[in-house]
Amino acid sequence: MIIAEQKPIPRIVEMLEGHKSMLVVGCRSCVAICLAGGEKEVSILSEALRIESDLKGNGWQVDEVTLERACEKEWVGEMREKVSGHDAIISLACGVGAQVMQELYPDVRVLPGLDTSNMGAPEEQGIYLEKCGGCGDCVLHLTGGICPIARCSKSLLNGPCGGSQNGKCEIDPDVPCGWDQIYHSLERIGRLDLMEVPIPPKDWRRSRSGGPRKIVRKEAVLTPEEKSARGAR
Numbered sequence: 652m653i654i655a656e657q658k659p660i661p662r663i664v665e666m667l668e669g670h671k672s673m674l675v676v677g678c679r680s681c682v683a684i685c686l687a688g689g690e691k692e693v694s695i696l697s698e699a700l701r702i703e704s705d706l707k708g709n710g711w712q713v714d715e716v717t718l719e720r721a722c723e724k725e726w727v728g729e730m731r732e733k734v735s736g737h738d739a740i741i742s743l744a745c746g747v748g749a750q751v752m753q754e755l756y757p758d759v760r761v762l763p764g765l766d767t768s769n770m771g772a773p774e775e776q777g778i779y780l781e782k783c784g785g786c787g788d789c790v791l792h793l794t795g796g797i798c799p800i801a802r803c804s805k806s807l808l809n810g811p812c813g814g815s816q817n818g819k820c821e822i823d824p825d826v827p828c829g830w831d832q833i834y835h836s837l838e839r840i841g842r843l844d845l846m847e848v849p850i851p852p853k854d855w856r857r858s859r860s861g862g863p864r865k866i867v868r869k870e871a872v873l874t875p876e877e878k879s880a881r882g883a884r
């Protein structure tokens with residue numbers, strides 16, 4: 652899932668300068684699970700902005716809506732009536748959702764209410780850990796199911812480095828060494844032999860280093876006839 656956290660309210664207020672009518676938009680998917688942009692957070696932020704407006708006499712109109720998934724045009728398109736009449740959208744979706752909103756409502760300014768951080772998973776209630784760096788060329792089969800890109804501070808493909816001490820990373824004694832975790836995982840599954848096999852250099856063009864990526868699933872691409880049939884419906 653995508654992990655994000657809400658910007659401090661003073662920073663959101665700063666972004667609202669010059670705006671009078673705003674729609675706070677949340678998402679019920681990843682950002683709801685990481686307690687950053689679900690229905691509850693939308694409601695709390697909206698109320699905070701109304702209080703700010705009352706205190707400062709801003710005269711803001713603050714409305715709210717939470718979408719099923721803000722990264723899909725179909726869901727974002729469903730809020731068209733709600734968007735109407737607002738001069739700003741405060742997105743409590745991840746950076747992807749915010750961009751889909753801007754694409755669909757190009758005449759309204761979309762402001763990011765969240766800072767999108769990484770692809771990770773909840774470790775326990777309220778604690779989220781980055782798990783995947785989206786490198787586009789997965790090597791988990793060689794590393795005991797633990798990502799060397801996201802979980803080693805240097806993204807080493809052949810670790811550990813000399814800074815690994817007592818299972819911790821040299822950057823911080825509270826940060827586990829990703830390669831120590833890889834070693835123990837390989838040990839548990841009886842594949843320590845893989846520690847001896849060098850992982851060859853990755854094709855980083857498949858990562859962010861190669862520019863914006865696009866995945867095309869040929870079997871799912873609509874023919875021009877199918878597109879026009881859908882448009883006609």
Ligand code: SF4
Nearest residue numbers: 783784785786789798
């Ligand atoms: S190796 Fe790449 S694709 Fe696999 S988990 Fe790590 S960053 Fe993600």
Ligand code: SF4
Nearest residue numbers: 803804812820828829
């Ligand atoms: S100590 Fe471990 S996690 Fe930290 S940079 Fe070295 S190999 Fe990577």
